[in-house]
Amino acid sequence: MYLYQHQFVPKEEVAISPDDRGYYFGDGIYEVFRVYNGELFEAEGHYRRLEKSAADVRICLPYSIKELHEKLIELIQLNHLQEGTVYIQVTRGSALRSHPFPSQPEPVLMAFTTEMQRPIHKMDQGITAVTADDIRWLRCDLKTLNLLPNVMAKQDALDRGADDVIWHRNGTITECSASNFMLIKNGELWTHPANNLILHGITRDVVLKLARQLQLEVHETPFLLDELKLAEEAFITGTTVEITPVISIDNVPIAQGLPGPITRQLQQAFRKHIGLA
Known part of the structure:
Protein backbone atom coordinates (compact mmCIF):
# COMPACT_ATOMS: atom_id res chain seq x y z
CA MET A 1 0.00 0.00 0.00
CA TYR A 2 0.97 3.61 -0.63
CA LEU A 3 0.05 6.69 1.33
CA TYR A 4 -1.21 9.13 -1.29
CA GLN A 5 -2.52 12.42 -0.01
CA HIS A 6 -4.93 11.38 2.76
CA GLN A 7 -5.58 7.78 1.77
CA PHE A 8 -3.91 4.40 1.73
CA VAL A 9 -4.19 2.98 -1.79
CA PRO A 10 -2.57 0.26 -3.94
CA LYS A 11 0.37 1.45 -6.03
CA GLU A 12 -1.65 1.31 -9.26
CA GLU A 13 -4.15 3.80 -7.84
CA VAL A 14 -1.55 6.50 -7.22
CA ALA A 15 -2.34 9.08 -9.90
CA ILE A 16 0.17 11.93 -10.00
CA SER A 17 -0.66 14.58 -12.58
CA PRO A 18 1.75 15.24 -15.47
CA ASP A 19 1.35 18.90 -14.45
CA ASP A 20 2.87 18.19 -11.03
CA ARG A 21 5.78 20.60 -10.47
CA GLY A 22 7.79 17.76 -9.00
CA TYR A 23 7.74 16.12 -12.44
CA TYR A 24 8.87 19.02 -14.60
CA PHE A 25 10.80 21.20 -12.13
CA GLY A 26 11.91 18.76 -9.44
CA ASP A 27 9.94 21.16 -7.22
CA GLY A 28 9.65 18.99 -4.14
CA ILE A 29 11.35 17.43 -1.17
CA TYR A 30 11.76 13.93 0.17
CA GLU A 31 12.95 11.94 3.14
CA VAL A 32 14.04 8.32 3.61
CA PHE A 33 13.57 6.61 6.97
CA ARG A 34 15.20 3.33 7.98
CA VAL A 35 13.00 0.73 9.63
CA TYR A 36 14.45 -1.82 12.05
CA ASN A 37 12.22 -4.37 13.75
CA GLY A 38 9.13 -2.62 12.42
CA GLU A 39 10.05 0.76 13.93
CA LEU A 40 11.23 4.03 12.40
CA PHE A 41 14.88 4.68 13.23
CA GLU A 42 15.82 8.17 14.49
CA ALA A 43 12.40 9.44 13.42
CA GLU A 44 12.69 12.81 15.16
CA GLY A 45 15.86 13.70 13.25
CA HIS A 46 14.22 12.84 9.94
CA TYR A 47 11.14 14.90 10.77
CA ARG A 48 13.26 17.89 11.72
CA ARG A 49 15.12 17.66 8.43
CA LEU A 50 11.87 17.28 6.49
CA GLU A 51 10.44 20.37 8.20
CA LYS A 52 13.59 22.36 7.44
CA SER A 53 13.61 21.33 3.77
CA ALA A 54 9.92 22.23 3.48
CA ALA A 55 10.37 25.60 5.16
CA ASP A 56 13.42 26.58 3.11
CA VAL A 57 11.80 25.75 -0.26
CA ARG A 58 8.47 27.18 0.98
CA ILE A 59 6.31 24.08 0.65
CA CYS A 60 3.58 23.63 3.25
CA LEU A 61 3.45 20.09 4.59
CA PRO A 62 -0.12 18.74 4.32
CA TYR A 63 0.16 17.08 7.75
CA SER A 64 1.47 18.07 11.12
CA ILE A 65 4.47 15.98 12.16
CA LYS A 66 2.32 14.17 14.72
CA GLU A 67 -0.26 13.30 12.05
CA LEU A 68 2.45 12.30 9.58
CA HIS A 69 4.11 10.03 12.11
CA GLU A 70 0.80 8.28 12.79
CA LYS A 71 0.27 7.81 9.05
CA LEU A 72 3.74 6.37 8.51
CA ILE A 73 3.34 3.95 11.40
CA GLU A 74 0.04 2.82 9.91
CA LEU A 75 1.70 2.41 6.51
CA ILE A 76 4.44 0.24 8.02
CA GLN A 77 1.84 -1.92 9.73
CA LEU A 78 -0.34 -2.24 6.62
CA SER A 98 5.62 28.41 -15.19
CA HIS A 99 8.57 29.14 -12.91
CA PRO A 100 6.78 31.28 -10.26
CA PHE A 101 4.97 29.47 -7.48
CA PRO A 102 1.27 28.91 -8.16
CA SER A 103 -0.91 31.39 -6.26
CA GLN A 104 -2.79 28.68 -4.39
CA PRO A 105 -0.52 25.61 -4.28
CA GLU A 106 -1.91 22.28 -3.17
CA PRO A 107 1.06 20.13 -2.10
CA VAL A 108 0.99 16.46 -3.04
CA LEU A 109 2.29 13.87 -0.55
CA MET A 110 3.20 10.30 -1.36
CA ALA A 111 4.87 7.65 0.79
CA PHE A 112 5.71 3.98 0.34
CA THR A 113 7.75 1.24 1.99
CA THR A 114 10.49 -1.00 0.59
CA GLU A 115 11.83 -4.17 2.11
CA MET A 116 15.61 -3.89 2.40
CA GLN A 117 18.16 -6.00 4.19
CA ARG A 118 21.19 -4.50 5.86
CA PRO A 119 24.14 -4.42 3.39
CA ILE A 120 26.15 -6.91 5.43
CA HIS A 121 28.56 -7.94 2.68
CA LYS A 122 29.61 -4.38 1.79
CA MET A 123 29.85 -3.43 5.45
CA ASP A 124 32.11 -6.43 6.04
CA GLN A 125 34.26 -6.23 2.91
CA GLY A 126 34.23 -2.51 2.13
CA ILE A 127 33.70 -0.59 -1.10
CA THR A 128 35.85 1.30 -3.59
CA ALA A 129 35.46 4.95 -4.56
CA VAL A 130 36.71 7.50 -7.05
CA THR A 131 36.96 11.28 -6.63
CA ALA A 132 35.22 13.90 -8.75
CA ASP A 133 34.40 17.60 -8.81
CA ASP A 134 31.30 18.48 -6.80
CA ILE A 135 29.23 20.37 -9.39
CA ARG A 136 25.97 20.55 -7.44
CA TRP A 137 24.19 23.71 -6.32
CA LEU A 138 25.01 25.38 -3.01
CA ARG A 139 22.06 24.11 -0.94
CA CYS A 140 23.02 20.47 -0.54
CA ASP A 141 21.63 20.59 2.99
CA LEU A 142 18.12 20.54 1.53
CA LYS A 143 16.73 17.14 0.61
CA THR A 144 15.09 18.09 -2.68
CA LEU A 145 14.12 16.06 -5.73
CA ASN A 146 16.91 17.62 -7.83
CA LEU A 147 19.19 14.59 -7.80
CA LEU A 148 20.42 14.34 -11.40
CA PRO A 149 24.00 15.35 -10.42
CA ASN A 150 23.97 12.57 -7.81
CA VAL A 151 22.65 10.06 -10.34
CA MET A 152 25.25 11.04 -12.94
CA ALA A 153 28.10 10.89 -10.42
CA LYS A 154 27.04 7.48 -9.13
CA GLN A 155 26.82 6.09 -12.67
CA ASP A 156 30.18 7.59 -13.59
CA ALA A 157 31.73 5.86 -10.58
CA LEU A 158 30.22 2.55 -11.63
CA ASP A 159 31.44 3.09 -15.19
CA ARG A 160 34.94 3.63 -13.77
CA GLY A 161 34.75 0.32 -11.91
CA ALA A 162 34.12 1.81 -8.46
CA ASP A 163 31.18 1.62 -6.08
CA ASP A 164 30.75 5.32 -5.33
CA VAL A 165 32.10 8.82 -5.80
CA ILE A 166 33.77 11.10 -3.25
CA TRP A 167 33.09 14.71 -4.16
CA HIS A 168 35.33 17.72 -3.65
CA ARG A 169 34.84 21.45 -4.24
CA ASN A 170 38.08 23.06 -5.37
CA GLY A 171 39.99 20.33 -3.56
CA THR A 172 37.91 20.30 -0.34
CA ILE A 173 36.19 16.97 0.30
CA THR A 174 32.42 17.24 0.78
CA GLU A 175 30.49 13.95 0.64
CA CYS A 176 29.41 11.06 -1.60
CA SER A 177 26.54 10.56 -4.05
CA ALA A 178 24.05 9.48 -1.38
CA SER A 179 26.01 9.39 1.87
CA ASN A 180 28.40 11.32 4.07
CA PHE A 181 32.15 10.66 4.09
CA MET A 182 34.51 10.30 7.05
CA LEU A 183 38.15 9.41 7.45
CA ILE A 184 40.47 8.45 10.27
CA LYS A 185 43.80 10.28 10.45
CA ASN A 186 46.21 10.02 13.38
CA GLY A 187 43.56 7.99 15.18
CA GLU A 188 41.05 10.88 14.95
CA LEU A 189 37.83 11.20 12.98
CA TRP A 190 37.45 13.89 10.32
CA THR A 191 34.36 14.88 8.35
CA HIS A 192 33.06 17.96 6.56
CA PRO A 193 31.03 20.33 8.77
CA ALA A 194 27.24 20.24 8.44
CA ASN A 195 26.80 23.43 6.44
CA ASN A 196 25.08 24.13 3.12
CA LEU A 197 27.61 22.05 1.16
CA ILE A 198 26.55 18.63 2.47
CA LEU A 199 23.40 16.83 3.51
CA HIS A 200 23.03 16.84 7.28
CA GLY A 201 22.91 13.07 7.55
CA ILE A 202 20.89 11.49 10.34
CA THR A 203 23.24 8.49 10.43
CA ARG A 204 26.15 10.96 10.32
CA ASP A 205 24.89 12.53 13.55
CA VAL A 206 24.50 9.12 15.21
CA VAL A 207 28.02 8.08 14.21
CA LEU A 208 29.57 11.28 15.53
CA LYS A 209 27.81 10.76 18.88
CA LEU A 210 29.01 7.15 19.01
CA ALA A 211 32.56 8.25 18.14
CA ARG A 212 32.59 10.72 21.02
CA GLN A 213 31.25 8.02 23.36
CA LEU A 214 34.22 5.88 22.28
CA GLN A 215 36.51 8.78 23.27
CA LEU A 216 37.53 9.50 19.70
CA GLU A 217 38.62 13.00 18.83
CA VAL A 218 36.12 14.32 16.27
CA HIS A 219 36.87 17.11 13.81
CA GLU A 220 33.94 18.58 11.86
CA THR A 221 36.40 20.52 9.77
CA PRO A 222 37.01 20.84 6.01
CA PHE A 223 39.92 18.76 4.74
CA LEU A 224 41.60 18.53 1.36
CA LEU A 225 41.72 15.98 -1.41
CA ASP A 226 45.44 15.44 -0.79
CA GLU A 227 44.68 14.34 2.77
CA LEU A 228 42.98 11.20 1.47
CA LYS A 229 46.50 9.88 0.95
CA LEU A 230 47.06 10.17 4.72
CA ALA A 231 43.89 8.34 5.67
CA GLU A 232 44.38 5.39 8.01
CA GLU A 233 40.73 4.42 7.48
CA ALA A 234 37.77 5.79 5.56
CA PHE A 235 34.06 5.04 5.52
CA ILE A 236 30.68 6.36 4.41
CA THR A 237 27.58 6.78 6.56
CA GLY A 238 23.95 6.84 5.53
CA THR A 239 20.45 5.56 6.10
CA THR A 240 20.81 2.54 3.84
CA VAL A 241 24.58 1.98 4.11
CA GLU A 242 24.96 2.45 7.90
CA ILE A 243 28.77 2.50 8.29
CA THR A 244 30.44 1.07 5.20
CA PRO A 245 34.25 1.03 4.92
CA VAL A 246 35.99 2.55 1.90
CA ILE A 247 39.03 0.42 1.15
CA SER A 248 40.28 2.06 -2.05
CA ILE A 249 40.11 5.59 -3.49
CA ASP A 250 41.12 6.26 -7.10
CA ASN A 251 42.60 2.76 -7.23
CA VAL A 252 44.88 3.47 -4.25
CA PRO A 253 44.27 1.18 -1.24
CA ILE A 254 43.42 2.77 2.10
CA ALA A 255 45.83 1.27 4.62
CA GLN A 256 46.12 -2.37 3.48
CA GLY A 257 42.85 -2.30 1.55
CA LEU A 258 40.92 -3.68 4.52
CA PRO A 259 38.38 -2.14 6.92
CA GLY A 260 40.21 -0.64 9.90
CA PRO A 261 39.82 -1.21 13.65
CA ILE A 262 38.13 2.12 14.43
CA THR A 263 35.61 1.51 11.66
CA ARG A 264 34.89 -1.89 13.19
CA GLN A 265 34.46 -0.31 16.63
CA LEU A 266 31.97 2.15 15.24
CA GLN A 267 30.09 -0.56 13.37
CA GLN A 268 29.77 -2.57 16.56
CA ALA A 269 28.56 0.50 18.48
CA PHE A 270 26.03 1.19 15.72
CA ARG A 271 24.71 -2.37 15.82
CA LYS A 272 24.22 -1.98 19.54
CA HIS A 273 22.48 1.35 19.00
CA ILE A 274 19.91 -0.24 16.68
CA GLY A 275 19.42 -3.18 19.02
CA LEU A 276 21.18 -5.86 16.98
CA ALA A 277 24.31 -6.43 19.06
Missing part, protein backbone atom coordinates in the same frame (compact mmCIF):
# COMPACT_ATOMS: atom_id res chain seq x y z
CA ASN A 79 2.67 -3.40 4.61
CA HIS A 80 3.96 -5.67 7.41
CA LEU A 81 7.41 -4.10 7.10
CA GLN A 82 10.00 -5.31 9.57
CA GLU A 83 13.25 -4.24 7.90
CA GLY A 84 13.54 -1.72 5.11
CA THR A 85 12.82 1.90 4.31
CA VAL A 86 9.98 4.38 4.18
CA TYR A 87 10.17 6.97 1.40
CA ILE A 88 8.12 10.17 1.63
CA GLN A 89 7.87 12.83 -1.05
CA VAL A 90 6.07 16.17 -1.04
CA THR A 91 5.80 18.34 -4.16
CA ARG A 92 4.36 21.81 -4.58
CA GLY A 93 1.53 20.21 -6.56
CA SER A 94 0.01 20.70 -10.00
CA ALA A 95 0.03 23.94 -11.96
CA LEU A 96 0.61 25.23 -15.47
CA ARG A 97 4.30 25.07 -16.34
Whole structure:
Protein backbone atom coordinates (compact mmCIF):
# COMPACT_ATOMS: atom_id res chain seq x y z
CA MET A 1 0.00 0.00 0.00
CA TYR A 2 0.97 3.61 -0.63
CA LEU A 3 0.05 6.69 1.33
CA TYR A 4 -1.21 9.13 -1.29
CA GLN A 5 -2.52 12.42 -0.01
CA HIS A 6 -4.93 11.38 2.76
CA GLN A 7 -5.58 7.78 1.77
CA PHE A 8 -3.91 4.40 1.73
CA VAL A 9 -4.19 2.98 -1.79
CA PRO A 10 -2.57 0.26 -3.94
CA LYS A 11 0.37 1.45 -6.03
CA GLU A 12 -1.65 1.31 -9.26
CA GLU A 13 -4.15 3.80 -7.84
CA VAL A 14 -1.55 6.50 -7.22
CA ALA A 15 -2.34 9.08 -9.90
CA ILE A 16 0.17 11.93 -10.00
CA SER A 17 -0.66 14.58 -12.58
CA PRO A 18 1.75 15.24 -15.47
CA ASP A 19 1.35 18.90 -14.45
CA ASP A 20 2.87 18.19 -11.03
CA ARG A 21 5.78 20.60 -10.47
CA GLY A 22 7.79 17.76 -9.00
CA TYR A 23 7.74 16.12 -12.44
CA TYR A 24 8.87 19.02 -14.60
CA PHE A 25 10.80 21.20 -12.13
CA GLY A 26 11.91 18.76 -9.44
CA ASP A 27 9.94 21.16 -7.22
CA GLY A 28 9.65 18.99 -4.14
CA ILE A 29 11.35 17.43 -1.17
CA TYR A 30 11.76 13.93 0.17
CA GLU A 31 12.95 11.94 3.14
CA VAL A 32 14.04 8.32 3.61
CA PHE A 33 13.57 6.61 6.97
CA ARG A 34 15.20 3.33 7.98
CA VAL A 35 13.00 0.73 9.63
CA TYR A 36 14.45 -1.82 12.05
CA ASN A 37 12.22 -4.37 13.75
CA GLY A 38 9.13 -2.62 12.42
CA GLU A 39 10.05 0.76 13.93
CA LEU A 40 11.23 4.03 12.40
CA PHE A 41 14.88 4.68 13.23
CA GLU A 42 15.82 8.17 14.49
CA ALA A 43 12.40 9.44 13.42
CA GLU A 44 12.69 12.81 15.16
CA GLY A 45 15.86 13.70 13.25
CA HIS A 46 14.22 12.84 9.94
CA TYR A 47 11.14 14.90 10.77
CA ARG A 48 13.26 17.89 11.72
CA ARG A 49 15.12 17.66 8.43
CA LEU A 50 11.87 17.28 6.49
CA GLU A 51 10.44 20.37 8.20
CA LYS A 52 13.59 22.36 7.44
CA SER A 53 13.61 21.33 3.77
CA ALA A 54 9.92 22.23 3.48
CA ALA A 55 10.37 25.60 5.16
CA ASP A 56 13.42 26.58 3.11
CA VAL A 57 11.80 25.75 -0.26
CA ARG A 58 8.47 27.18 0.98
CA ILE A 59 6.31 24.08 0.65
CA CYS A 60 3.58 23.63 3.25
CA LEU A 61 3.45 20.09 4.59
CA PRO A 62 -0.12 18.74 4.32
CA TYR A 63 0.16 17.08 7.75
CA SER A 64 1.47 18.07 11.12
CA ILE A 65 4.47 15.98 12.16
CA LYS A 66 2.32 14.17 14.72
CA GLU A 67 -0.26 13.30 12.05
CA LEU A 68 2.45 12.30 9.58
CA HIS A 69 4.11 10.03 12.11
CA GLU A 70 0.80 8.28 12.79
CA LYS A 71 0.27 7.81 9.05
CA LEU A 72 3.74 6.37 8.51
CA ILE A 73 3.34 3.95 11.40
CA GLU A 74 0.04 2.82 9.91
CA LEU A 75 1.70 2.41 6.51
CA ILE A 76 4.44 0.24 8.02
CA GLN A 77 1.84 -1.92 9.73
CA LEU A 78 -0.34 -2.24 6.62
CA ASN A 79 2.67 -3.40 4.61
CA HIS A 80 3.96 -5.67 7.41
CA LEU A 81 7.41 -4.10 7.10
CA GLN A 82 10.00 -5.31 9.57
CA GLU A 83 13.25 -4.24 7.90
CA GLY A 84 13.54 -1.72 5.11
CA THR A 85 12.82 1.90 4.31
CA VAL A 86 9.98 4.38 4.18
CA TYR A 87 10.17 6.97 1.40
CA ILE A 88 8.12 10.17 1.63
CA GLN A 89 7.87 12.83 -1.05
CA VAL A 90 6.07 16.17 -1.04
CA THR A 91 5.80 18.34 -4.16
CA ARG A 92 4.36 21.81 -4.58
CA GLY A 93 1.53 20.21 -6.56
CA SER A 94 0.01 20.70 -10.00
CA ALA A 95 0.03 23.94 -11.96
CA LEU A 96 0.61 25.23 -15.47
CA ARG A 97 4.30 25.07 -16.34
CA SER A 98 5.62 28.41 -15.19
CA HIS A 99 8.57 29.14 -12.91
CA PRO A 100 6.78 31.28 -10.26
CA PHE A 101 4.97 29.47 -7.48
CA PRO A 102 1.27 28.91 -8.16
CA SER A 103 -0.91 31.39 -6.26
CA GLN A 104 -2.79 28.68 -4.39
CA PRO A 105 -0.52 25.61 -4.28
CA GLU A 106 -1.91 22.28 -3.17
CA PRO A 107 1.06 20.13 -2.10
CA VAL A 108 0.99 16.46 -3.04
CA LEU A 109 2.29 13.87 -0.55
CA MET A 110 3.20 10.30 -1.36
CA ALA A 111 4.87 7.65 0.79
CA PHE A 112 5.71 3.98 0.34
CA THR A 113 7.75 1.24 1.99
CA THR A 114 10.49 -1.00 0.59
CA GLU A 115 11.83 -4.17 2.11
CA MET A 116 15.61 -3.89 2.40
CA GLN A 117 18.16 -6.00 4.19
CA ARG A 118 21.19 -4.50 5.86
CA PRO A 119 24.14 -4.42 3.39
CA ILE A 120 26.15 -6.91 5.43
CA HIS A 121 28.56 -7.94 2.68
CA LYS A 122 29.61 -4.38 1.79
CA MET A 123 29.85 -3.43 5.45
CA ASP A 124 32.11 -6.43 6.04
CA GLN A 125 34.26 -6.23 2.91
CA GLY A 126 34.23 -2.51 2.13
CA ILE A 127 33.70 -0.59 -1.10
CA THR A 128 35.85 1.30 -3.59
CA ALA A 129 35.46 4.95 -4.56
CA VAL A 130 36.71 7.50 -7.05
CA THR A 131 36.96 11.28 -6.63
CA ALA A 132 35.22 13.90 -8.75
CA ASP A 133 34.40 17.60 -8.81
CA ASP A 134 31.30 18.48 -6.80
CA ILE A 135 29.23 20.37 -9.39
CA ARG A 136 25.97 20.55 -7.44
CA TRP A 137 24.19 23.71 -6.32
CA LEU A 138 25.01 25.38 -3.01
CA ARG A 139 22.06 24.11 -0.94
CA CYS A 140 23.02 20.47 -0.54
CA ASP A 141 21.63 20.59 2.99
CA LEU A 142 18.12 20.54 1.53
CA LYS A 143 16.73 17.14 0.61
CA THR A 144 15.09 18.09 -2.68
CA LEU A 145 14.12 16.06 -5.73
CA ASN A 146 16.91 17.62 -7.83
CA LEU A 147 19.19 14.59 -7.80
CA LEU A 148 20.42 14.34 -11.40
CA PRO A 149 24.00 15.35 -10.42
CA ASN A 150 23.97 12.57 -7.81
CA VAL A 151 22.65 10.06 -10.34
CA MET A 152 25.25 11.04 -12.94
CA ALA A 153 28.10 10.89 -10.42
CA LYS A 154 27.04 7.48 -9.13
CA GLN A 155 26.82 6.09 -12.67
CA ASP A 156 30.18 7.59 -13.59
CA ALA A 157 31.73 5.86 -10.58
CA LEU A 158 30.22 2.55 -11.63
CA ASP A 159 31.44 3.09 -15.19
CA ARG A 160 34.94 3.63 -13.77
CA GLY A 161 34.75 0.32 -11.91
CA ALA A 162 34.12 1.81 -8.46
CA ASP A 163 31.18 1.62 -6.08
CA ASP A 164 30.75 5.32 -5.33
CA VAL A 165 32.10 8.82 -5.80
CA ILE A 166 33.77 11.10 -3.25
CA TRP A 167 33.09 14.71 -4.16
CA HIS A 168 35.33 17.72 -3.65
CA ARG A 169 34.84 21.45 -4.24
CA ASN A 170 38.08 23.06 -5.37
CA GLY A 171 39.99 20.33 -3.56
CA THR A 172 37.91 20.30 -0.34
CA ILE A 173 36.19 16.97 0.30
CA THR A 174 32.42 17.24 0.78
CA GLU A 175 30.49 13.95 0.64
CA CYS A 176 29.41 11.06 -1.60
CA SER A 177 26.54 10.56 -4.05
CA ALA A 178 24.05 9.48 -1.38
CA SER A 179 26.01 9.39 1.87
CA ASN A 180 28.40 11.32 4.07
CA PHE A 181 32.15 10.66 4.09
CA MET A 182 34.51 10.30 7.05
CA LEU A 183 38.15 9.41 7.45
CA ILE A 184 40.47 8.45 10.27
CA LYS A 185 43.80 10.28 10.45
CA ASN A 186 46.21 10.02 13.38
CA GLY A 187 43.56 7.99 15.18
CA GLU A 188 41.05 10.88 14.95
CA LEU A 189 37.83 11.20 12.98
CA TRP A 190 37.45 13.89 10.32
CA THR A 191 34.36 14.88 8.35
CA HIS A 192 33.06 17.96 6.56
CA PRO A 193 31.03 20.33 8.77
CA ALA A 194 27.24 20.24 8.44
CA ASN A 195 26.80 23.43 6.44
CA ASN A 196 25.08 24.13 3.12
CA LEU A 197 27.61 22.05 1.16
CA ILE A 198 26.55 18.63 2.47
CA LEU A 199 23.40 16.83 3.51
CA HIS A 200 23.03 16.84 7.28
CA GLY A 201 22.91 13.07 7.55
CA ILE A 202 20.89 11.49 10.34
CA THR A 203 23.24 8.49 10.43
CA ARG A 204 26.15 10.96 10.32
CA ASP A 205 24.89 12.53 13.55
CA VAL A 206 24.50 9.12 15.21
CA VAL A 207 28.02 8.08 14.21
CA LEU A 208 29.57 11.28 15.53
CA LYS A 209 27.81 10.76 18.88
CA LEU A 210 29.01 7.15 19.01
CA ALA A 211 32.56 8.25 18.14
CA ARG A 212 32.59 10.72 21.02
CA GLN A 213 31.25 8.02 23.36
CA LEU A 214 34.22 5.88 22.28
CA GLN A 215 36.51 8.78 23.27
CA LEU A 216 37.53 9.50 19.70
CA GLU A 217 38.62 13.00 18.83
CA VAL A 218 36.12 14.32 16.27
CA HIS A 219 36.87 17.11 13.81
CA GLU A 220 33.94 18.58 11.86
CA THR A 221 36.40 20.52 9.77
CA PRO A 222 37.01 20.84 6.01
CA PHE A 223 39.92 18.76 4.74
CA LEU A 224 41.60 18.53 1.36
CA LEU A 225 41.72 15.98 -1.41
CA ASP A 226 45.44 15.44 -0.79
CA GLU A 227 44.68 14.34 2.77
CA LEU A 228 42.98 11.20 1.47
CA LYS A 229 46.50 9.88 0.95
CA LEU A 230 47.06 10.17 4.72
CA ALA A 231 43.89 8.34 5.67
CA GLU A 232 44.38 5.39 8.01
CA GLU A 233 40.73 4.42 7.48
CA ALA A 234 37.77 5.79 5.56
CA PHE A 235 34.06 5.04 5.52
CA ILE A 236 30.68 6.36 4.41
CA THR A 237 27.58 6.78 6.56
CA GLY A 238 23.95 6.84 5.53
CA THR A 239 20.45 5.56 6.10
CA THR A 240 20.81 2.54 3.84
CA VAL A 241 24.58 1.98 4.11
CA GLU A 242 24.96 2.45 7.90
CA ILE A 243 28.77 2.50 8.29
CA THR A 244 30.44 1.07 5.20
CA PRO A 245 34.25 1.03 4.92
CA VAL A 246 35.99 2.55 1.90
CA ILE A 247 39.03 0.42 1.15
CA SER A 248 40.28 2.06 -2.05
CA ILE A 249 40.11 5.59 -3.49
CA ASP A 250 41.12 6.26 -7.10
CA ASN A 251 42.60 2.76 -7.23
CA VAL A 252 44.88 3.47 -4.25
CA PRO A 253 44.27 1.18 -1.24
CA ILE A 254 43.42 2.77 2.10
CA ALA A 255 45.83 1.27 4.62
CA GLN A 256 46.12 -2.37 3.48
CA GLY A 257 42.85 -2.30 1.55
CA LEU A 258 40.92 -3.68 4.52
CA PRO A 259 38.38 -2.14 6.92
CA GLY A 260 40.21 -0.64 9.90
CA PRO A 261 39.82 -1.21 13.65
CA ILE A 262 38.13 2.12 14.43
CA THR A 263 35.61 1.51 11.66
CA ARG A 264 34.89 -1.89 13.19
CA GLN A 265 34.46 -0.31 16.63
CA LEU A 266 31.97 2.15 15.24
CA GLN A 267 30.09 -0.56 13.37
CA GLN A 268 29.77 -2.57 16.56
CA ALA A 269 28.56 0.50 18.48
CA PHE A 270 26.03 1.19 15.72
CA ARG A 271 24.71 -2.37 15.82
CA LYS A 272 24.22 -1.98 19.54
CA HIS A 273 22.48 1.35 19.00
CA ILE A 274 19.91 -0.24 16.68
CA GLY A 275 19.42 -3.18 19.02
CA LEU A 276 21.18 -5.86 16.98
CA ALA A 277 24.31 -6.43 19.06
